[in-house]
Amino acid sequence: MVGHLVEALTLLADPALIAVIVMAALFGLFVGAIPGLTATMAVALLVPVTFFMAPLPAVAAMVTVTATAIFAGDVPGALLRMPGTPASAAYCDEAFELTRRGEAEVALGTSVVFSAIGGAFGTIVLMVAAPALAEAALLFSSFEYFWLVMLGLTCAVFVAPGNPLKGLVSLMLGLLIASVGFENPAAYPRFTFGVPELMSGVQLIPVMIGMFAVSEVLRFATTVDRPLETAVQQKIGPIFRGQWRLARQYPVQAARGGVLGTLIGALPGAGADIAAWIAYGIAKRFSRTPGKFGTGHVEGIVEAGAANNSALAGAWIPALVFGIPGDSITAIVIGVLYLKGLNPGPTIFIENPGSIYAVFLVFLLANLLLLPLGWLLIKAARNVLRVPRALLMPIILVFCMVGSFAINNAMFDVGVMLAFGVIGWLMERNGFPIAPTILGLVLGAMLEQNFVTSMIKAGGNPLAFFERPVSAVLGAATILIWTSPLLRMAWRRARPS
Amino acid sequence: MTLTIRAAMLVCCLAAAFWSAACGGNAPYPSRPITLIVPWGAGGGTDAVARAIATALERELGQPVNVVNRTGGSGVVGHQAIATAAPDGYTIGMITVEIAMMHHQGLTDLTPASFTPLGLINFDATGVQVRADAPYRTLGELMDAIRSSPPGTLKASGTAHGGIWHVSLYGLLDEQGIDPSSVPWVPSVSSAAGLLDLVAGGVELVTASHPEARSLIDAGRVRSLAVLDRERSALYPDVPTGREAIGTEWEMGVWRGIAAPPNLPDDVRTRLESALEAAYASDEYREFMTSRGFGMRWMGPADFAAFMAEADAQMGAAMQKVGLAR
Numbered sequence: 095m096v097g098h099l100v101e102a103l104t105l106l107a108d109p110a111l112i113a114v115i116v117m118a119a120l121f122g123l124f125v126g127a128i129p130g131l132t133a134t135m136a137v138a139l140l141v142p143v144t145f146f147m148a149p150l151p152a153v154a155a156m157v158t159v160t161a162t163a164i165f166a167g168d169v170p171g172a173l174l175r176m177p178g179t180p181a182s183a184a185y186c187d188e189a190f191e192l193t194r195r196g197e198a199e200v201a202l203g204t205s206v207v208f209s210a211i212g213g214a215f216g217t218i219v220l221m222v223a224a225p226a227l228a229e230a231a232l233l234f235s236s237f238e239y240f241w242l243v244m245l246g247l248t249c250a251v252f253v254a255p256g257n258p259l260k261g262l263v264s265l266m267l268g269l270l271i272a273s274v275g276f277e278n279p280a281a282y283p284r285f286t287f288g289v290p291e292l293m294s295g296v297q298l299i300p301v302m303i304g305m306f307a308v309s310e311v312l313r314f315a316t317t318v319d320r321p322l323e324t325a326v327q328q329k330i331g332p333i334f335r336g337q338w339r340l341a342r343q344y345p346v347q348a349a350r351g352g353v354l355g356t357l358i359g360a361l362p363g364a365g366a367d368i369a370a371w372i373a374y375g376i377a378k379r380f381s382r383t384p385g386k387f388g389t390g391h392v393e394g395i396v397e398a399g400a401a402n403n404s405a406l407a408g409a410w411i412p413a414l415v416f417g418i419p420g421d422s423i424t425a426i427v428i429g430v431l432y433l434k435g436l437n438p439g440p441t442i443f444i445e446n447p448g449s450i451y452a453v454f455l456v457f458l459l460a461n462l463l464l465l466p467l468g469w470l471l472i473k474a475a476r477n478v479l480r481v482p483r484a485l486l487m488p489i490i491l492v493f494c495m496v497g498s499f500a501i502n503n504a505m506f507d508v509g510v511m512l513a514f515g516v517i518g519w520l521m522e523r524n525g526f527p528i529a530p531t532i533l534g535l536v537l538g539a540m541l542e543q544n545f546v547t548s549m550i551k552a553g554g555n556p557l558a559f560f561e562r563p564v565s566a567v568l569g570a571a572t573i574l575i576w577t578s579p580l581l582r583m584a585w586r587r588a589r590p591s
Numbered sequence: 592m593t594l595t596i597r598a599a600m601l602v603c604c605l606a607a608a609f610w611s612a613a614c615g616g617n618a619p620y621p622s623r624p625i626t627l628i629v630p631w632g633a634g635g636g637t638d639a640v641a642r643a644i645a646t647a648l649e650r651e652l653g654q655p656v657n658v659v660n661r662t663g664g665s666g667v668v669g670h671q672a673i674a675t676a677a678p679d680g681y682t683i684g685m686i687t688v689e690i691a692m693m694h695h696q697g698l699t700d701l702t703p704a705s706f707t708p709l710g711l712i713n714f715d716a717t718g719v720q721v722r723a724d725a726p727y728r729t730l731g732e733l734m735d736a737i738r739s740s741p742p743g744t745l746k747a748s749g750t751a752h753g754g755i756w757h758v759s760l761y762g763l764l765d766e767q768g769i770d771p772s773s774v775p776w777v778p779s780v781s782s783a784a785g786l787l788d789l790v791a792g793g794v795e796l797v798t799a800s801h802p803e804a805r806s807l808i809d810a811g812r813v814r815s816l817a818v819l820d821r822e823r824s825a826l827y828p829d830v831p832t833g834r835e836a837i838g839t840e841w842e843m844g845v846w847r848g849i850a851a852p853p854n855l856p857d858d859v860r861t862r863l864e865s866a867l868e869a870a871y872a873s874d875e876y877r878e879f880m881t882s883r884g885f886g887m888r889w890m891g892p893a894d895f896a897a898f899m900a901e902a903d904a905q906m907g908a909a910m911q912k913v914g915l916a917r
Contacts, residue, residue: 138634145643145879255862281778292661294664418783418786422634425634425783426633426634429634437809547778550775
């Protein structure tokens with residue numbers, strides 16, 4: 095392996111390659127920072143360009159774009175409550191609360207530093223353990239995915255501050271929205287009302303932008319007695335100050351986020367979005383101060399920020415070893431790998447070791463580049479906070495429309511975005527948190543798909559969910575988590591002190 | 592990003608329109624950029640093929656050919672956009688096998704006859720795949736196993752309920768005199784997800800094309816027993832055809848072609864037809880298709896129209912018979 099690393103380093107010492115990486119990083123930051131334009135879209139836009147590139151620069155460009163775009167999605171999330179990518183929606187509110195308190199530098203600094211740490215961690219796992227982890231991913235059938243999704247839904251309880259019942263209602267609304275369309279296991283059009291655009295369901299991104307950002311615009315517009323202050327915060331302090339202290343304060347959270355992200359990322363079909371939600375939920379569940387979550391507390395950002403970037407590297411594990419896409423991004427990357435003669439498969443580490451280790455080094459480099467480039471992005475973005483809010487809000491609305499339109503090049507999605515802006519605003523006014531709705535929408539299709547296909551395989555026998563070993567362990571863990579408050583209560587009753 | 596490209600295109604189109612108007616409007620076709628609509632998402636297989644043919648077409652026509660993804664509605668929205676565009680040759684599109692299937696399910700009124708076909712540029716037949724350690728070594732052994740075991744023992748996957756691989760497998764079973772319902776179909780979101788479930792032990796067989804199954808076949812996890820086509824696939828020339836394996840006549844697969852809205856003027860149509868044929872034959876397109884493992888197959892407009900009509904009738908009959916049509 096050392097020999098391959100040396101060979102890879104010499105491949106990497108090409109100024110043209112470094113230039114490609116820096117340019118790809120800037121492109122990724124730009125696309126990721128615009129709400130509605132996702133990391134997947136950034137990679138898809140790169141595909142025609144890679145036709146004309148040598149194999150290594152082509153793959154390096156895609157790797158770099160992904161890593162930077164996912165981080166950049168945190169910036170509008172923290173500053174304007176517009177999550178740039180679905181992966182940053184989990185802790186969008188937490189970061190926005192910090193900005194509101196005038197601590198935008200803490201939110202953004204934490205996000206950039208722990209994104210880089212998580213990404214680097216995931217890469218190291220990819221380098222040393224890819225074949226073994228890919229084998230483990232092959233043990234996952236619909237039964238195991240079902241329990242994984244159930245665990246993810248459990249996080250709704252944790253991401254919803256306040257009244258758990260209202261959180262549950264919000265989650266159910268998300269699951270209901272997820273059931274719209276024709277792409278369900280029975281392939282039967284549901285709730286489409288004859289509208290062809292609704293056949294593939296309600297798109298996640300317009301809903302997300304609408305519920306988070308447009309509801310914020312509406313709230314601003316309907317607040318009559320607003321203070322005369324023009325902006326929340328005039329400037330952002332040094333973003334890296336205090337990060338070393340955070341790293342020493344939350345080493346467990348950062349490591350747990352990295353491990354969790356890599357593992358969930360390595361499961362095909364799960365990916366960075368789900369990793370971020372589960373990491374945030376776990377951070378709150380095991381926190382010493384769970385009450386602070388949702389009020390601008392960095393602990394959740396540390397763990398979820400590390401998780402979504404390490405999941406990106408994790409998604410490459412099944413993609414490289416078996417040619418199975420771990421997420422929508424690696425699905426595109428696999429096509430480019432074939433095109434460039436780097437055919438995925440267990441032998442890729444033997445046949446093309448130099449190129450593959452060079453790709454891994456590009457991963458590390460891209461995550462290190464995040465620190466200076468992320469700093470630049472934050473410096474540029476802070477000017478947004480100087481804009482008077484009365485001017486800023488209409489601009490946000492325009493960006494929301496552009497982002498929703500860009501998903502499918504369709505006005506229909508702009509309408510969806512506006513409608514969900516109003517719904518989100520009404521929900522928040524009445525104390526219903528919106529994060530669980532987004533979680534329900536992210537997981538709803540997976541939940542139904544894996545439940546129905548499992549039941550078809552089992553011939554309708556629900557006990558089949560406990561027959562496979564991995565499935566049994568996951569199922570038992572989920573049920574234990576659900577019933578632990580009841581069990582604890584029963585235990586206390588049984589032994590009155 | 593896409594918006595800026597579209598805005599730039601719009602500016603170019605307007606400029607070109609004014610220019611051609613100023614010159615008397617008789618500039619030979621094509622005098623401005625052409626839009627190629629793809630009904631599926633950026634980054635997928637169909638998108639990749641569309642971008643490869645667009646690059647080759649661009650050279651033939653001497654005008655930019657811009658790929659625009661009109662996704663949504665499981666392909667209906669994009670196909671609709673192609674069929675209802677102005678028939679001036681400046682909007683063409685890629686149509687896929689789903690156009691011969693969706694109207695049988697009552698999902699749209701569009702049929703293959705709603706377009707002006709220009710040419711078929713790709714075809715990939717059904718491959719029948721099992722786990723590499725499965726006891727059946729041939730398609731015949733697999734069919735015998737299905738016949739001799741109780742219904743529901745063997746389960747299949749590969750696409751959504753009512754998708755192309757579902758229809759293809761059930762059509763084959765029906766032709767072989769086996770009740771299709773004895774092999775329950777486990778719907779999957781994609782062929783990759785179905786193949787993963789096969790390896791994970793969730794199902795016993797997966798119907799999908801060879802390029803889709805390629806990575807797991809090469810990794811030694813999955814074995815292809817046969818390809819349901821009149822000739823063997825270029826990717827796996829050792830895998831027998833269905834006719835060679837069990838003597839079946841059943842052939843079905845996915846295909847992609849280029850089409851324009853109906854009522855295309857004759858001069859524009861012939862220009863596009865010859866440009867597409869030359870683009871298909873270009874080294875660039877051939878190299879792309881070979882490296883991705885996609886099947887090369889060409890049919891001119893007349894053959895393509897006849898092929899689609901035949902595919903449509905075959906699909907309709909098969910879907911009716913196995914209860915997938917509505």
